[in-house]
Amino acid sequence: MKIVVCIKQVPDTNEVRIDPKTGTLIREGVPSIINHDDKNALEEALQLKDKYEDVHITVLTMGPPQADVALRESLAMGADRAILVSDRAFAGSDTWATAKTLTAAVKKIGDYDIIFCGRQAIDGDTAQVGPQLAEDLGLPQITYVTHLEIEGNKVKAHRALEDGYEVLTTEMPCLLTTIKELNEPRYSSVRGIFEAYKEKTVEMWNAKDIAISLEETGLNSSPTNVRQTFTPSPKGQGMILEGNGRDTVSELLFKLSEKHLI
């Protein structure tokens, strides 16, 4: 079984601070990590590798050269191959252009049965790239996977819903997006860390390598663009009305109509 896991290197914080003047992320002093949901994706691939023979895992990321560290960590956890798709031409890509770029990279990889993506990245929070990649590759997809079984050439997955889950089956090749309920990611092993740096390599692919035209990637090929990013101003103080039911209800109605809310 050949598996591709798409990961993203993100700043290690759930409270991404934004420079109010420039509207950009403040990355200084914030260590970079593998996006949480993507670690669940990699863990699921590694568990398949533990369970079945002849499983080969390729980890793929699109990012700046520093994303090398995230790929080395994936190798240290047990992945077999790591590819960094990196080119100045990719800068400013939105999810559409990112998916197009990853599609070109996956086509170059060629042979695969399952593509795993984390549900969404903690920095962008769009949850779009996985599904877009499936569409671009013409693959069936199951999102929000919380449980997975392989049955012959099919996968059977639990897909989380707000109030339960549905059980879906699809043929491979397919694309699955994973959430944290799926598994508990393992640590890297210390031996894995030294192998990742001394014995394994991270392949670097640029735009030319994956044969993507500049009309499909980068800022100018991105249909969405960010006008402004800002931290919402804190909400005002709440108000608690006290007294008997009748009085407080009429006071509530008065306050609401005063603010033109009703």
Place this chain on the structure above:
Amino acid sequence: MNFNLTKEQEMVKTLMREFAEKEVKPIAADIDEEERFPRETVEKMARYAMMGIPFPKELGGAGGDTLSYIIAVEELSRVCGTTGVILSAHTSLGAHPIYQYGTEEQKEKYLKPLAEGKYLGAFGLTEPNAGTDAACQQTIAVLEGNHYVIDGSKVFITNGGESDIYIIFAMTDKAKGTRGISAFIVEKDFPGFSIGKIENKMGIRGSSTSELIFENCIVPKENLLGQEGKGFGIAMQTLDGGRIGIAAQALGIAQGALDECTKYMKERKQFGKPLAAFQGLQWMYADMATKVQAARFLVYNAAMKKDQKLPFATEAAMAKLFASETAMEVTTNAVQIHGGYGYIREYPIERMMRDAKITEIYEGTSQVQKMVIAANLLK
């Protein structure tokens, strides 16, 4: 002098920090209170190749270096001094002498499972009457045909009773003094070998410290480590390396106490302002932070010297002397900064202070380190 970590070492540090926070810290207070050896942590460390970091992959290790191993001990000790010393005694004292002095057969049979973490290792040199004066060994080993017969006892043995393999020192020729001491690899199930009293200690209470008893203990001849009569040198050189491990343990304990102070001084308010705003405490804190960083440079420097195959005995003694005294001073001041909360068991600070004290004592007291440093520099 360059103290920048390599990418591998940085990643080991990040891994060990995460492992320590998630797997070690949550049970640190309990294993101390209950004097319980954290077997589950040792098994987890084995799973992630943390039990043989500086040994080659072919010998079951992680294929790493001394500094990475030292960083691992530091990060574990930052949250739990017990776990730090279990790894340090196992790696430096139990496994390393076999790596350095063992035959190919001994490495295959003993080092491999030690480095893989299938076996735990320990080192038995100290006796009731041979502490700092380690040459005064009374345990004897007599060659009888194809085996040695060992009689005597050892005390204060870290990982004693929990280990599978013990590096044991005994007199094979009393008349020759230190040149009559030999080293042996003893399996826990060898006939005539038993575990005596388990000590009830002030600190590192989750680690096992025991007496080892040898009564007509039969040790196969091929388990002699190195040559007959070379045991004292093996012990001393092993302790040179072990001291970097204990220095790293002390460094980690000191850093852990400092981190607790950083948090507490910002949170705790008295007279309407946080402790961090009082200059008297700022000065105390600044001294603590400075000494911890100085200790780190000494410890890393000794580890790097060892990795570069340069002489490191003086550097290791300096690192252990300074780091252990820093750990004692920093944890004592950390208790002071925490006031009453520093003295009670709901906070980790008093445990850190109890754990720190032993680092000034074992693998050579502070006074012995000074003897080593002066002897090396004045020769």
